[in-house]
Amino acid sequence: MDVLKKVPVREQDAKVRATNFDEVCLGYNEEEAVEEAGRCINCKNARCIQGCPVAINIPGFIEKVKNGQFEEASKVIGQSSALPAVCGRVCPQESQCEGKCIRGIKGEPISIGKLERFVADWAREHDIKPEPPKEKNGKKVAIIGSGPAGLTCAGDLAKMGYDVTIFEALHKAGGVLVYGIPEFRLPKQGVVQPEIENVKALGVKIETNVVVGRSVTIDELLHEEGFDAVFIGSGAGLPKFMGIPGENANGVFSANEYLTRSNLMKAFDDNYDTPIAVSKKVAVVGGGNVAMDAARTALRLGAEVHIVYRRSEEELPARVEEVHHAKEEGIIFDLLTNPKEILVDENGWVKGMTCVRMELGEPDASGRRRPVEIPGSEFDLELDTVIMSLGTSPNPLISSTTEGLETNKWHCIVADEEKGQTTKEGVYAGGDAVTGAATVILAMGAGKAGAKGIHEYLSNR
Amino acid sequence: MYQITRAERLTDQIYLFDVVAKRVASSCLPGQFVIVKMDEVGERIPLTICDYNRETGEITIVLQTVGASTMKMARLQVGDSFMDVTGPLGMPSEFTQMPLEEVRQKKFLFVAGGVGSAPVYPQVKWLHEKGIDADVIIGARNKDLIILEEEMEKVAGNLYVTTDDGSYVRKGLVTDVVKDLVENQGKHYDICVAIGPMIMMKFVTLLTKELNIPTIVSLNPIMVDGTGMCGACRVTVGGQVKFACVDGPEFDGHQVNFEEAMKRQQMYKTYEGRAILKLQEGDTHHGGCGYCGGDK
Numbered sequence: 001m002d003v004l005k006k007v008p009v010r011e012q013d014a015k016v017r018a019t020n021f022d023e024v025c026l027g028y029n030e031e032e033a034v035e036e037a038g039r040c041i042n043c044k045n046a047r048c049i050q051g052c053p054v055a056i057n058i059p060g061f062i063e064k065v066k067n068g069q070f071e072e073a074s075k076v077i078g079q080s081s082a083l084p085a086v087c088g089r090v091c092p093q094e095s096q097c098e099g100k101c102i103r104g105i106k107g108e109p110i111s112i113g114k115l116e117r118f119v120a121d122w123a124r125e126h127d128i129k130p131e132p133p134k135e136k137n138g139k140k141v142a143i144i145g146s147g148p149a150g151l152t153c154a155g156d157l158a159k160m161g162y163d164v165t166i167f168e169a170l171h172k173a174g175g176v177l178v179y180g181i182p183e184f185r186l187p188k189q190g191v192v193q194p195e196i197e198n199v200k201a202l203g204v205k206i207e208t209n210v211v212v213g214r215s216v217t218i219d220e221l222l223h224e225e226g227f228d229a230v231f232i233g234s235g236a237g238l239p240k241f242m243g244i245p246g247e248n249a250n251g252v253f254s255a256n257e258y259l260t261r262s263n264l265m266k267a268f269d270d271n272y273d274t275p276i277a278v279s280k281k282v283a284v285v286g287g288g289n290v291a292m293d294a295a296r297t298a299l300r301l302g303a304e305v306h307i308v309y310r311r312s313e314e315e316l317p318a319r320v321e322e323v324h325h326a327k328e329e330g331i332i333f334d335l336l337t338n339p340k341e342i343l344v345d346e347n348g349w350v351k352g353m354t355c356v357r358m359e360l361g362e363p364d365a366s367g368r369r370r371p372v373e374i375p376g377s378e379f380d381l382e383l384d385t386v387i388m389s390l391g392t393s394p395n396p397l398i399s400s401t402t403e404g405l406e407t408n409k410w411h412c413i414v415a416d417e418e419k420g421q422t423t424k425e426g427v428y429a430g431g432d433a434v435t436g437a438a439t440v441i442l443a444m445g446a447g448k449a450g451a452k453g454i455h456e457y458l459s460n461r
Numbered sequence: 462m463y464q465i466t467r468a469e470r471l472t473d474q475i476y477l478f479d480v481v482a483k484r485v486a487s488s489c490l491p492g493q494f495v496i497v498k499m500d501e502v503g504e505r506i507p508l509t510i511c512d513y514n515r516e517t518g519e520i521t522i523v524l525q526t527v528g529a530s531t532m533k534m535a536r537l538q539v540g541d542s543f544m545d546v547t548g549p550l551g552m553p554s555e556f557t558q559m560p561l562e563e564v565r566q567k568k569f570l571f572v573a574g575g576v577g578s579a580p581v582y583p584q585v586k587w588l589h590e591k592g593i594d595a596d597v598i599i600g601a602r603n604k605d606l607i608i609l610e611e612e613m614e615k616v617a618g619n620l621y622v623t624t625d626d627g628s629y630v631r632k633g634l635v636t637d638v639v640k641d642l643v644e645n646q647g648k649h650y651d652i653c654v655a656i657g658p659m660i661m662m663k664f665v666t667l668l669t670k671e672l673n674i675p676t677i678v679s680l681n682p683i684m685v686d687g688t689g690m691c692g693a694c695r696v697t698v699g700g701q702v703k704f705a706c707v708d709g710p711e712f713d714g715h716q717v718n719f720e721e722a723m724k725r726q727q728m729y730k731t732y733e734g735r736a737i738l739k740l741q742e743g744d745t746h747h748g749g750c751g752y753c754g755g756d757k
Contacts, residue, residue: 170688171544209545209546211548214493214550215547239690248725253693260685265685273529274685347724348727395690
């Protein structure tokens with residue numbers, strides 16, 4: 001065993017998985033987990049903990065894994081995270097805990113994400129559930145949105161004895177974990193659902209089909225339904241489009257629509273009624289994790305898929321692991337390429353896309369080199385489907401129906417980072433609704449901060 | 462679960478249900494809609510709220526069978542339930558948000574085509590309850606397709622019914638009636654609200670543009686979530702892209718790009734056709750088209 005290298009994790013073969021929706025990564029077994037845990041040197045001043053937005057005691061749980069005490073390990077994680085099986089799969093560990101790991105200086109960092117996933121999966125398979133608090137404090141908190149921020153905030157407050165109800169707009173709880181991230185990265189029935197059940201086991205109630213701002217307002221929750229505080233974790237769900245000609249043609253979708261059809265509505269499964277485009281050749285515009293998810297979904301539905309991204313591979317905002325997986329599966333990357341116009345046939349359907357080649361110029365405000373068009377380099381891609389994956393912004397529905405709740409120019413709710421406090425008394429917020437589209441774990445960190453803020457507010461009132 | 466307390470077949474293709482959906486019933490206003498999902502495998506279908514009862518917590522919804530999912534829904538009976546009902550969604554009709562004195566000074570004309578009577582009814586009723594009588598035109602291809610006539614009669618000022626084939630009351634299109642009222646009967650209208658098939662709304666707006674009557678239409682494009690998340694329902698209004706589910710469903714009819722909206726409505730037609738075939742043929746469905754999966 002080479003202590004400088006991670007114990008490799010088993011994956012489904014790329015050729016096989018390109019035709020199914022089963023999970024790509026198979027995870028560690030007990031022996032592999034113990035072996036990987038053995039690489040941890042248990043630093044006194046553990047930098048990995050600082051790299052974790054919810055500050056999991058990482059050396060603590062790894063120590064337990066090392067000794068084969070998997071149930072104990074799950075309890076250590078459970079003190080800080082309500083969604084370990086999710087985070088072990090979708091956190092960008094390379095830039096967080098693993099990015100800070102001392103082992104990573106001379107070799108590969110400890111595979112913290114895969115170990116977290118192993119512990120969470122082990123606990124689920126052995127039916128270990130969190131226990132609800134013995135005493136309730138009689139105070140009611142409403143949480144808006146059942147995504148990572150809302151579930152984390154709800155879990156933390158329930159553990160402190162609050163009576164917590166989550167209001168979810170869709171028919172299923174989970175937010176982006178359910179509608180956004182595909183089955184092959186995050187199994188719904190096997191992983192997401194049990195984590196939600198764990199939050200419910202703490203006493204949290206979830207009411208689906210409630211669109212706050214329409215079905216009920218925040219003021220009604222506070223003044224008529226007896227809630228003492230509200231946490232808004234409604235995410236960033238509003239898709240952006242490019243504003244180029246032909247964008248409303250049939251066959252142009254937002255990544256949100258495409259993924260919602262496949263993930264939430266299970267259009268990939270013949271037993272479900274919701275249709276999804278049967279495509280031969282697809283372009284996904286954008287280079288983030290969502291673009292990779294949409295591309296790999298289209299591939300599995302039988303299409304030839306191109307990622308069209310205006311900068312170079314180095315600037316791709318997606319996780320390296322996702323790009324790597326996408327390439328292995330056969331996604332074609334058309335980099336330094338930008339769409340100019342979507343070409344439409346006489347019946348209103350997409351038939352192609354005119355693109356232009358780009359080159360990188362001087363760095364822009366984001367520090368990345370600005371892509372510049374190469375004059376005269378236009379060319380046409382023949383396509384039947386275009387998926388726009390250009391990012392999302394928060395839905396204005398809640399802010400526009402809640403008096404006294406301030407937003408910034410990007411429609412993000414203004415909230416203090418440490419406690420999630422908004423400009424309205426008793427109302428806290430966190431996650432993508434505050435920051436704009438970010439990651440699951442950052443939203444969970446904000447959910448924790450919100451729980452802390454609400455607890456302080458209600459304790460001092 | 463959302464229990465069905467009344468189920469009626471209004472025509473061959475149009476069905477009415479009363480459903481217990483307390484949060485919707487307590488907060489909905491005319492112009493808004495719900496998303497209904499029948500069971501675990503069902504689609505999310507946007508449906509008009511035709512009426513609501515704040516006391517009993519019931520809403521009345523009307524659906525037209527256009528695909529496999531709506532056909533399955535149409536089979537539901539009293540005592541059955543919908544798995545999910547979400548709403549109210551969309552913006553309420555503009556006049557419900559205006560000062561009442563201002564609304565009272567306006568003369569309204571409603572034009573309802575076919576199933577469009579369902580969304581028109583709560584608007585006319587709302588005005589009637591505020592003491593405002595609106596003129597209403599109901600049109601359909603033939604007598605059998607006229608719905609909610611009795612109900613409308615009770616809340617409308619003047620009710621004009623017309624059929625394309627002349628099988629009931631009068632022969633002619635709704636646009637013929639609008640023209641007749643304004644040009645021959647000396648009627649004046651400040652606002653026209655036209656709801657029905659896309660093609661009807663298009664022709665009503667062309668006429669009211671000529672007659673100089675501001676006109677509101679209610680669009681029913683393809684939707685998935687109904688909360689602004691997917692953008693499937695995008696329509697072009699006055700050259701700008703709008704999401705019908707959150708910016709609408711009602712828009713200035715003179716600004717709507719109907720050609721594009723009609724094309725977008727056809728997007729899943731082939732898939733729907735296959736799904737209907739599968740549903741109708743049941744276990745005897747063998748596919749063979751190579752697409753629908755029936756032969757798998």
